[in-house]
Structures are given as structure tokens and as C-alpha cells.
Amino acid sequence: MKVSVDEAKCCGAGQCVLLAPEVFDQREDDGIVVLLDETPAEHLHDVVREAASVCPAAAIELSENA
Amino acid sequence: MSAPTSVLVVGASAAGLATADALRRKGFSGQLTVLGAEPHLPYDRPPLSKQVLAGTWEPERTQLRAPDALSALDAEFILGDPAVGLELAARTVRTASGRALRADAVVVATGLRPRVLPGQADLAGVHVLRTLDDAVALRADLLAATRLVVVGDGVLGAEIAATARGMGVAVTVAGPQPAPLASQFGPVVAGLLAQLHTEHGVELRLGTGVAGLVGAGCRVTGVRLAGGAVLPADVVVVAMGATPATEWLADSGLRLDNGLVCDAHCRAAEGVYAVGDVARWHHEGLGRLVRLENRTNATEQARAVAAAILGQGRPYAPVPFFWTDQFDAKIQVYGVLSADAEVSVVDGDVADRRFVARYQRDGRLIGVLGWNMPKQTRLRRQELVAPTQPAPAPPQPLTPRAGSLSVQ
Secondary structure: OEEEEOOOOOOOOHHHHOOOOOOOOEEEOOOOOOEEEOOHHHHHOOOOOHHHHHOOOOOOOOOOOO | OOOOEEEEEEEOOOOHHHHHHHHHHOOOEEEEEOOOOOOOOOOOOOOHHHHHHHOOOHHHHOOOOOOOHHHHHOOOOEEOOOOOEOOOOOOOEEEEEOEEEEEEEEEOOOOOEEOOOOOOHHEEEEEEEOOOHHHHHHHHHHHOOOEEEOOOHHHHHHHHHHHHHHHHOEEEEEEEEOOHHHHHHHHHHHHHHHHHHHHHHOOOEEEOOEEEEEEOEEEEEEEEEOOOEEEEEEEEEEOOOOOOOOHHHHHOOOOOOEEEOOOOOOOOOOOOOEEEEHHEEOOOOOOOOOOOOOHHHHHHHHHHHHHHHHHOOOOOOOOOOEEEEEOEEEEEEEEEEOOOOOEEEEEHHHHHHHEEEEEEEOOOOEEEEEOOOOOHHOOOHHHHHOOOOOOOOOEEEEEOOOOOOOOO
């Protein structure tokens, strides 16, 4: 799985960080998403899919084949 | 009830899509149908009053899923065909075009309908903002406008005012509160928001009701306030809140009271659930019926509903959250604020316009508001989950300071 984020779409709600703090963080100054791990380990895949699904700005893209 | 073999989601916006998505992620392999009143594929609403209205995003950018991600859902999307009735015993939904769709489980995700002013439909230049088509039409009118009046001093009205100012339009906001969002934010933070709008040239005509629209021929020319004054306008946006879109359920036998009333599992009846803006469910944490018109609730509640349908449900008791972006302010709110709360700043400084404030009532934390500090605000969400824990930083009282904050 390969994760990418669209900083321009991100609204800084932090929902992804609440779900998967191993993979996502927020910038200190404006709360925009920081991708910590673009190829997360397999045990994190479910929670990363969940984060992509609940993102209120649809700013997380997953490529499952990578 | 045994596990359903078919699910019909009525509503193809954020909550409806997220329910379909969550069902598949949780392993549901039965027939899945999503019925939408609008002709569009699922799109996101928060950008409508900001990026789409401003023209910085093409409307297509609001699409919530790329086409291949939608087809991977293996769901049938029936779009542009509003639901008009539900036969509860047969769990059959009838549509405007005459379809009859039956399913083992029906999810109501029909959202909201904006309130309007009397005579609004007969006057050109008067808008609401709920759908993508609404946003495109309002933008087109604003591009040719010189003077906008926004009727409504809530989140949506304030966002539209800020966006329209950015487009160079003269903007007046009318509404009953003393400052935008005062009934939630309280006088100090709402006062800061009023100051922000005023600094950017928005004229606030607040604290008075709106009597109605004024027109010449079939075109709007202004808004009449309760006191008789007329605010001239060539475009008017009515943003006075919205009502749950439940009229199609009027004869269903379901309990409708400011939304579709549900139990703690978001279940309105055997095999019938509600999700998103339309759902009013029993929140066990707050101990009362709650309906949230918040974007993140749409997806969070969708997960709860999908779990409930599959027999894995737990009572849905989220920490409410919303955000709003106005001019250079990114405001984030956890919990449910109240105008009479005691407000104290626990991070940053109001003078710097970067701060986090805790809202307490009767000595209990009820909410956290952040102004341009999204991460620091989110870190305090935990205090609402475990409200007995003491705040890490000693709070400094937040009181209006003459000269720095004016409460109108």
C-alpha cells in the first residue's frame, strides 16, 4: 500500500491522526497533514483505509497495488 | 434480525457514500444500492461556500471518490431520482420516477433542506447554498454583483460573507445574534469573529430580525429588517439554517421530530437506520437526543450505522466536531459550546489570533475551541473524552479587553 496526501485539500481536522498516529501527523503551525509513513506496515492497512474513508476533505489517496 | 443480504442507502452525499464504503470495508458482500436526489456523483459540501464559491476549485474537485474507487465499491448508484415514500413493513422506498426499491436494511441519509424566506422563489437574485448547483449559481450571480446581503449569522452565512468579500463584493450580514456565531462561541470569541469580518470590510447589521425581501419586478433589490430599514442588494443569500429532509417519510409511521428519531444505535425501526444531518439519535454520553450538522459526523456516524446493520454495533456517542475557515482564521471546535460557558485560554494568545480556549459550564468541560491552532486543539479533544483529567496548563481567564476586542 502506498499513501499520498493532498495538502491543498486538507482542512486540518486531524481525523487521520486520531485513527492512525503512526502514519499521520499535523503541522504545528497550521494543522495541515504530515505523512509520516507513505508505505505503512500491513497491520496498519485497515486503519489507514479507515482514515482515507473518513477524511472530511477526501485528501488521502491510497494505491493498494504499490 | 439476521445479517441483511441487501442494503439501500437513501442519499448519495458524504453520509450515504461513507455508509456504503464502511459496509464494504466491514465485509458486507450483499447487494448495495445508493439512491441520490441530485444528478451528481457524491461530492463534498464544505468547499462549496469556500473554494467553489471563490472559484479557486473547479466544481469537479469536490468529488469524494475517483470513478475507479466508486466502481470498486460494487454498489449501484441511482442518481437524480429523489425518494418520495417508504413502506416500512416491506422496507420499500418509492422514488419520484416510479421506482420501488426493496432491501433488508434501509439507511436514511437525505440530509437537509435550507430554510427560505417568504416570496424567495419568485425573486431572481436570491439564493440558498446547499448543493453544488446552488454554489455554481451563486458564484455566477456574485461575479456580476456589487452588493450582497447575507441573511444569517451562523457558520454558513459567515463563510459566504468572507468568501464574497474576497471576490470584491460589498457584503452586509443581517441576523438576530449580537455577533456571528455568538450563541455558540459566546461574546468574546464571537466578538473577535465580528472584528475579523469588520476589518475585512464586511458590514454587520446584527441583533435584529429580518422582516422580508424587497424586490422590483421579479428581481431582488434588498432585505427589510424588522425595524423597517432596507439593506440594498443585487444578490441575497438566505443562510438561516436548514430543516431535516424527512417530508418523504411523513406517512411512513417513523417518528419525525427535528430529524428521524433513532435509538443509541442510530436505528429508527427494525431494519431502518439514519445517518448524517438528518439523524437525531440518542447520544448516551450526553444523555439526550442529538442531531449534528457536521461534516465529520457524516462519516463517523456512517461507520456506526454500518456496524449496526452488520450486528456489530455499539452505542454511537462521538465527540462532536466542526471547523470553519473565514478569512485567515481556521476555527475548530470539539464538543458542544454554549454562550454562557466560562471561557479560558489554555494555549496561545487571543491578541496573536492563535489560541485554544476551553469552555466550561458548572465546572465541567463542555468544549474546546481553537483559532489558528488546529493541531493543539485536536490534542485537547482527549480532555472531552476523559473530562475528569486536569488541564495540563493553568488557564488564564478570558475577558473582553477594551480596545482589543469589541462585542457588538
